[in-house]
Amino acid sequence: MIGMALDEDAVPAHGVRSLPLAFAAGAAVGVLGGMIGLGGAEFRLPLLISLFGFVALAAVIMNKAMSLIVVLTALPARLAAVSLAELAAHWTVAANLLAGSLLGAWAGASWAVRMRTATLYKVLAALMVLMAAALVLTHTTALGTLTLPGSAQAVAGVMAGFGIGVVAAIMGVAGGELLIPTIVLLYSVDIKTAGSLSLVVSLPTMLVAFARYSRDGSFAVLRANLRFVAVMTAGSITGALAGGLLVGVIPDLVLIPVLAIVLLISAIKMARHS
Template sequence: MSTDEAAMPARTARSLPLAFAAGAVVGALGGMIGLGGAEFRLPLLISLFGFAALAAVIVNKAMSLIVVLTALPARMAAVPLTELGAHWTIAVNLLAGSLIGAWAGASWAVRMRTATLYKVLAALMVGMAAALVFTHTAALGTLTLPGPVQAVAGVAAGFGIGVVAAIMGVAGGELLIPTIVLLYTVDIKTAGSLSLLVSLPTMLVAFARYSRDGSFAVLRANLRFIAVMVAGSVSGALLGGLLLGVISDLLLTPLLAAVLLISAVKLARHAPPGA
């Protein structure tokens, strides 16, 4: 990607209030279902603010990283490190796959043709919609697996989650939390905190890989935009947390899944810049 493609369109530079508002809406939606909302932010970066696919992924990854760092102290207060320490092997098991997956996913993303990346992002959004519905409407059971099988399954799941998180620029909590519950018989509150411990180093690895590509210049070109949208996202997430449970999951989950599906259709039809 050229520096020109990485740069934010001039019309967006005059839309910082819109960036804050969009971030707040995304953060509130994510907060109401206990997620960061990065999967909803990605299509906005492309369709509303005019970023090319890879630039949008990198910007989304930067914002997701900041949001996770902001959320981590609050999660540590809710679930102390001493309690998480009893489950350190779970984090290690998943990280063994997710760190490799993050590097691989970012490497594939920077090498993809732009048109292909749009279609891949569309397909992943469909998968996220399915995961969202499954996690919030189905009763999450647990799998009783022998130790070695569980370890292999954890590495494989971590790898897949790392790839998806890197390509979409998300933290991956929407995939990590149900995986931790299913594979390791952990309650969902602890799983949420463990997911942050796994997603943070996973995101840093993807970020490091993206930093080796010329498209990383998009961050330097859009620092004010990113700061404003992150501020909106954090504010919205706090509001969404306060509204948690106010709107029934039976109504909210299908609505958010529909948003992801509509976004997926739009991305699949999206014409790359200059096409």
Template sequence: MVAGEAQVSASATGSLPLALAAGAAVGVLGGMIGLGGAEFRLPLLISLFGFAALSAVILNKAMSLVVVITALPARLAAVSFTDLGTHWTVAINLLAGSLLGAWAGASWAVRMRSATLYKVLATLMVGMAAALVLTHTTALGSLDLPGPVRAVAGVVAGFGIGVVAAIMGVAGGELLIPTIVLLYGLDIKTAGSMSLLVSLPTMLVAFARYSRDGSFAVLRANLRFVVVMVAGSAAGALLGGLLLGVVPDAVLIPTLAVILLVSAVKVARHSQPSRP
């Protein structure tokens, strides 16, 4: 079991400039596709900075939470509360599943053996790569489901997204945005803002569950590292936003997908018995 595995990585404590640079790189990647980039941060925490699986997930969750809170005012400036208020049932529908999923996912993560968690994370990274390609290469349209069916589908989808977001320590926008477009027919811009409103309480629930476990101490032990990496991510996200559209999606999306796949392989190797 990985519960109680509070960890200060030697690589992290001695590499604050590297944390700043890595955070900036993650921010740029996320900004260029209009997302937070937490799925790219997780493998760096494991492979580059040497954190164990659960510690990396908790640190990633903390940083993702800060990114979401930071991004929320800008999103609300672009899409007002009034506009979002007309779709309040969408948020309620998804939250009915995502809050339960977040608690369940965090509970499963703290109970998994390290080797198992590495394998799960690697598998989810492959899934994120597939979702990234699908979302950015396919014209999404509403499934036009009957109301009761759509409500059930929303709860089920929300639960799954909550589980994935909790286990990976991400906000889940990569999955929430296409789900909102497909199930409820909202445009991408509104879906992006709505995803933040769903992500925030979902992340808080996962955070609350992780805080009950001894391994949550990793956050206090690495607070300076977290602050520096978040600062880098914020700066990188601004630059990535300015570069939005500069690199053609036909080049950018496959490149990012390959990065995720390579990262998945590296993370999976941590589960091998021969590795410490």
């Protein structure tokens, strides 16, 4: 079974493994993510499957590896914008979410490696719809806050963290699209600080999912496509830097619906994938 999986990952039935195309695709994803203040991994996943021909689990593992590097790159820049002292003041928020997200990441990765490929495609399609909804909600509405008693807030944080950890592990994303509005809503943290806190929560959560995926035979896809991963990651980082400079060039009322539609179209194609 492992041999068959590796053969499928190494020699796809369709797709082009051009390194210049990988860099360009990564850059395009990075620009989109940078313009909305996110990593853009949810846009990279359908490209790995549809354009480059990786099967679902291999694409998720590669997306996770690239997302991890992008987050590691983004963290110093975020720390320059929001000081360690400011983040330390909210350490209980990170701890509360991590209590659930670390378990969710392990569970999500475990479920992903055990799913039939056809089922995983459908799950990914459903999660893309969720990401589209979160994107629209976060960027086009004014987020309020929930006033919960301390114990209820803690329980809600663990539950939300678990769900986000599962989604992030199965899609191979950092989860900022879900973490940022959760932090704002549950803990009344301003959105700038929430963005930095989301990276603090994302990094260990991603490492746990990555560790779980490393125990599966399909993890060998990273070794087989190391140059491809490196080039596409470089493109993603370059694009993210460029996208950050383009923030505000396209109004959110135009950009966000377009990106949501792109995710929905990708979800439809993913659901039909075989």
